[in-house]
Every structure is written in structure tokens, then in C-alpha cells.
Amino acid sequence: MALELPANFNIEKIKKLNIFENPLKMFFPKKMVGIDVGTASIKIVEISRWGQGKTLENYGEIKSVSLFKEPFRNVEKGSYMLSNYFVSRAIRAVLDEARIRTKGAIFSIPDFSTFCTSFDLPPMTAKELNDAVYYNAPQYIPLPVTETTLDWKLISGIPGDKKSPLRIFLVAIPNQIIQDYQKVAQLAGLELYAVEAEALGLARSLVREKKGCICVIDIGAQSTTINVVDKLNLKKSFSFDFSGNQLTYSISSALGLGHVEAEELKNREGLISAKEEISKTLYLLVDPLILETKRVLSDFYQQENKDVDLVYLTGGTAALPGLKEYFQEILKKNVEIPNCFSELLYPPILGRTLENMAPSFSVATGVALGGLEI
Ligand SMILES: Nc1ncnc2c1ncn2[C@@H]1O[C@H](COP(=O)(O)OP(=O)(O)OP(=O)(O)O)[C@@H](O)[C@H]1O
Ligand SMILES: [Mg+2]
Known part of the structure; x- marks a missing residue:
């Protein structure tokens, strides 16, 4: 899409x-x-x-x-x-x-x-669906529709089946x-x-994977997204205020280092640094991200009655030493850093x-x- x-x-x-x-x-x-x-x-x-x-x-x-x-x-x-x-x-x-x-x-x-969201529509035919999405979209997006371009995808339900409600994933x-x-x-x-x-x-x-639910977390330099993909369909996507830059700034101010030096230390030692000041500073910032991930997964379970089987970490900050293992330990799920080129x-x-x-x-x-x- x-x-x-x-x-x-x-x-x-x-x-x-x-x-x-x-x-x-x-x-x-x-x-x-x-x-x-x-x-x-x-x-x-x-x-x-x-x-x-x-x-x-x-x-x-x-x-x-x-x-x-x-x-x-x-x-x-x-x-x-x-x-x-x-x-x-x-x-x-x-x-x-x-x-x-x-x-x-x-x-x-x-x-x-x-802006990404999902919503339900009553059973209808495939022909009616496009108009219904555009008609209903304004109530789900916080942006003026006239200044927005919409894209959508059917993520569950069968158009034309009178008993099947339809769920739409909408991007504005x-x-x-x-x-x-x-x-x-x-x-x-x-x-x-x-x-x-x-x-x-x-x-x-x-x-x-055509089966199962995967949580994909992209941690970049400025922002993080937590996404849930169910049988190849993106079902949820949240933006979260956690960033690689923030980790560097915190190390730089905790240790009184310049940006370049702090960046190098972060990338090389990360959460498993022998220097307590570094690991402590990083854990303080990583913990809210893990809490947020837990919240997304538990909301998903409540709404869809499905457990996430696997967590993928991606984005440059996925390489933070010790991050994958820490996610695994706290979430008690398999955590991987997948290779998009594989x-x-x-x-x-x-x-x-x-x-x-x-x-x-x-x-x-x-x-x-x-x-x-x-
Ligand atoms: N080994 C490493 N350990 C920790 N962080 C790292 C490592 N290597 C790179 N990074 C961090 O990854 C970030 C860059 O990642 P990425 O390229 O995904 O960001 P971006 O896509 O440009 O940013 P955004 O998506 O937030 O706009 C930088 O903050 C950098 O410090
Ligand atoms: Mg990015």
C-alpha cells in the first residue's frame, strides 16, 4: 500500500x-x-x-x-x-x-x-468500500481532510459477506x-x-512470516515507532518520543563529554558499559521505551485477543550494545535484529x-x- x-x-x-x-x-x-x-x-x-x-x-x-x-x-x-x-x-x-x-x-x-489509525465499518461490498472509507475518515483523523491525502487498506473482514464487519487501516x-x-x-x-x-x-x-504477530520497533536518531504486524498486515503504528540522539546527549551531559566522544562511547559500550554512569544513564532512558512497548502489546492483546510472538528491533539505535538482550529479558519474548537485505x-x-x-x-x-x- x-x-x-x-x-x-x-x-x-x-x-x-x-x-x-x-x-x-x-x-x-x-x-x-x-x-x-x-x-x-x-x-x-x-x-x-x-x-x-x-x-x-x-x-x-x-x-x-x-x-x-x-x-x-x-x-x-x-x-x-x-x-x-x-x-x-x-x-x-x-x-x-x-x-x-x-x-x-x-x-x-x-x-x-x-497519521495512522484503524477503524471498523459495517459489512458492505467491495464497490461501496472506498466511498465509505472516505466518508468516515474525517472522524478518525485530527487533520483537515481537504488538506490531507488518504491511503487505506482492508486489514480484516470479507467485502460482500453480509456477516463480516470490515477493519480498515488508514494513513493520512x-x-x-x-x-x-x-x-x-x-x-x-x-x-x-x-x-x-x-x-x-x-x-x-x-x-x-504469513503466520503470527510481530512487533517491529524502529529506533532512529530522532524518533521511534512501535508497530504491530499481524500476518503481513500492519495493524498498529505508534510514534514515541525516544531517540538515539537523546541517548548521546544524556551521556554527553552526564560525563561532560563532547558530542562525538559521547556518540562513540554510546555506540561501542551501550547498556553493557563497565562504567556505571554510562549504563545507568542509558537504562533510565530505555526503560520508558520498554514500558511503552509493553503497553502497546497489552492493548493489542485486549483488542485483538492475540499475543505478539516476536519482537524486531531496527533503525540505527537497534545496534546499541545490550539493547536486544535487555528487551528479551524484560519482555520475555524472542527479540531479533532482522536484516532487510536478506x-x-x-x-x-x-x-x-x-x-x-x-x-x-x-x-x-x-x-x-x-x-x-x-
Ligand atoms: N552501534 C550503535 N549503537 C547505538 N546507536 C547507534 C549505533 N550505530 C548507530 N546508532 C544510532 O543510530 C541513529 C541513526 O539511526 P537511523 O539511521 O535509523 O536514524 P534516522 O532514520 O536518520 O533517524 P529518524 O528515523 O529518527 O529520523 C543515530 O542516533 C546513531 O547514534
Ligand atoms: Mg529512520
């Missing part, structure tokens, strides 16, 4: 990602670029499709600190800190460096710029945000194929490098894969 651009955006290349709505299967692109403009870095992947197989053609990343002092995006401003022009130049630099020539691109939209994105991405794509010489909420990209690149073909020599980078690339990979779905 990638968000289509509304017709009034006057974009020539509006294509549907749902094959059932597009009989011209052969016009599906063979290559797609996925772009995640994160706070700490911009991640770009290029993936190609041949039959059922997919190949990681190229990838690249540019860290904001290497270019500018400011992060690429910022919660307070809703979108970027930097101008569209600078973001597009940074993207162009990665594309050139990684020799990515594919023009079609899908951008992920950050969790703090999207402010039009201004979409316009920003259109501008960035254009300035970077790309053709915007679609935009998609981060959480949907994550679910696609990491969750392959189902793709790539030269084996890159295996170790890609494994280390994978947590930061989950979103970019997922949105690129969305453009290649058949």
Missing part, C-alpha cells in the same frame, strides 16, 4: 501500485529507487526485479553531519530542517556516488508527518508534506512514483557490510520493494 498522489498534484507519472487495478502488468518498472530522508542520514537503495527474485543493485547513504550541522529533518518543523534544495542536492550526491541511474523513486514519509498525510517530496524529487532529477508511510515500508521489508540478491562479499548497515536501511528497502510488487 503505497500512497498514490492525488490527481490535483498535476504529476504526469501517477501509477498505481496495486496490480489488480492495473491490467498493464508489463509496464511495471523493473527497477525502483527507495529513499528515506532520515534525521541522521539519507538512505537510498536501488532494487531490481526479475520474475519473483529481487536484486540489490546499489545503495548509498549520506550523513547530515558530513554535510551540514543541521539534521536533514526536524520534528518541530514537521518535515525538514533544511530546504528542499539542500535535501535534493544531498540525494543527488548519493545517486551519483552510488551510480544509481534509475529515475523512478518512492520516498518514505516520516512517522511524525503521518498532509498535502504540504507530499508537495515537499515532489519538489525534492524534481530538483534531484527523479520521477516521484509514490510516497509511503515509513511504517508500511518497515513491515514490507522485515516481515515475511531476501535480496547481492555479491556475497558485501554480506558483512550489508548486515551491519541493514537496520538503518529497512525503511528505504521496504518502500523500494513496494514499487516492484506484482
Whole structure:
């Protein structure tokens, strides 16, 4: 489910990602670029499709600190800190460096710029469903509908079955945000194929089990999302105010260190640091995240009567030493750091490098894969 651009955006290349709505299967692109403009870095992947197989053609990343002092995006401003022009130049630099020539691109939209919810509708036919979603959506989203683009997916129930209530997962994105991405794509010489909420990209690149429920937690530099995916369907997505940057700032002020030194210490020693000041500082910040995860899982159990079987940690901060083990100990569930590249073909020599980078690339990979779905 990638968000289509509304017709009034006057974009020539509006294509549907749902094959059932597009009989011209052969016009599906063979290559797609996925772009995640994160706070700490911009991640770009290029993936190609041949039959059922997919190949990681190229990838690249540019860290904001290497270019500018400011992060690429910022919660307070809703979108970027930097101008569209600078973001597009940074993207162009990665594309050139990684020799990515594919023009079609899908951008992920950050969790703090999207609104996700789910709601029930009474039994109805598939034909009635679209209108019913748009008619009912305004009561579930806190944004003016006229300034918002909506995307939705049926996550349970059977249209046409008179006894089957229908559950809808709805994503709302402010039009201004979409316009920003259109501008960035254009300035970077790309053709915007679609935009998609981060959480949907994550679910696609990491969750392959058709059975069971998985909680996917993405911990980036500025924000965290806790998502529940049930049988490949994203059912819940919450944004939470926990971030890798916050961990670095706390170490830096607790130990009186500069940012670079504090960042290095955090990444190298993390929760298992022999220095009590470091581990204590980090535990104090990690505990609320675990509590929040517990709350999401228990709410999910109450609403759906289903237990989450597995927890995935992703995003750069997933690599914090000791974090996976601590989650496992407190939640008493299997916790893994999945590799978003593991189902793709790539030269084996890159295996170790890609494994280390994978947590930061989950979103970019997922949105690129969305453009290649058949
Ligand atoms: N080994 C490590 N241990 C702990 N944290 C790490 C490690 N490696 C990277 N990080 C942290 O990961 C963060 C970057 O992760 P990521 O690339 O997922 O962020 P982002 O997508 O740019 O941010 P956001 O999604 O919040 O906008 C930084 O805060 C960095 O300090
Ligand atoms: Mg991110």
C-alpha cells in the first residue's frame, strides 16, 4: 500500500501500485529507487526485479553531519530542517556516488508527518468500500481532510459477506508534506512514483512470516515507532518520543563529554558499559521505551485477543550494545535484529557490510520493494 498522489498534484507519472487495478502488468518498472530522508542520514537503495527474485543493485547513504550541522529533518518543523534544495542536492550526491541511474523513486514519509489509525465499518461490498472509507475518515483523523491525502487498506473482514464487519487501516498525510517530496524529487532529477508511510515500508521489508504477530520497533536518531504486524498486515503504528540522539546527549551531559566522544562511547559500550554512569544513564532512558512497548502489546492483546510472538528491533539505535538482550529479558519474548537485505540478491562479499548497515536501511528497502510488487 503505497500512497498514490492525488490527481490535483498535476504529476504526469501517477501509477498505481496495486496490480489488480492495473491490467498493464508489463509496464511495471523493473527497477525502483527507495529513499528515506532520515534525521541522521539519507538512505537510498536501488532494487531490481526479475520474475519473483529481487536484486540489490546499489545503495548509498549520506550523513547530515558530513554535510551540514543541521539534521536533514526536524520534528518541530514537521518535515525538514533544511530546504528542499539542500535535501535534493544531498540525494543527488548519493545517486551519483552510488551510480544509481534509475529515475523512478518512492520516498518514505516520516512517522511524525503521518497519521495512522484503524477503524471498523459495517459489512458492505467491495464497490461501496472506498466511498465509505472516505466518508468516515474525517472522524478518525485530527487533520483537515481537504488538506490531507488518504491511503487505506482492508486489514480484516470479507467485502460482500453480509456477516463480516470490515477493519480498515488508514494513513493520512498532509498535502504540504507530499508537495515537499515532489519538489525534492524534481530538483534531484527523479520521477516521484509514490510516497509511503515509513511504517508500511518497515513491515514490507522485515516481515515475511504469513503466520503470527510481530512487533517491529524502529529506533532512529530522532524518533521511534512501535508497530504491530499481524500476518503481513500492519495493524498498529505508534510514534514515541525516544531517540538515539537523546541517548548521546544524556551521556554527553552526564560525563561532560563532547558530542562525538559521547556518540562513540554510546555506540561501542551501550547498556553493557563497565562504567556505571554510562549504563545507568542509558537504562533510565530505555526503560520508558520498554514500558511503552509493553503497553502497546497489552492493548493489542485486549483488542485483538492475540499475543505478539516476536519482537524486531531496527533503525540505527537497534545496534546499541545490550539493547536486544535487555528487551528479551524484560519482555520475555524472542527479540531479533532482522536484516532487510536478506531476501535480496547481492555479491556475497558485501554480506558483512550489508548486515551491519541493514537496520538503518529497512525503511528505504521496504518502500523500494513496494514499487516492484506484482
Ligand atoms: N552501534 C550503535 N549503537 C547505538 N546507536 C547507534 C549505533 N550505530 C548507530 N546508532 C544510532 O543510530 C541513529 C541513526 O539511526 P537511523 O539511521 O535509523 O536514524 P534516522 O532514520 O536518520 O533517524 P529518524 O528515523 O529518527 O529520523 C543515530 O542516533 C546513531 O547514534
Ligand atoms: Mg529512520
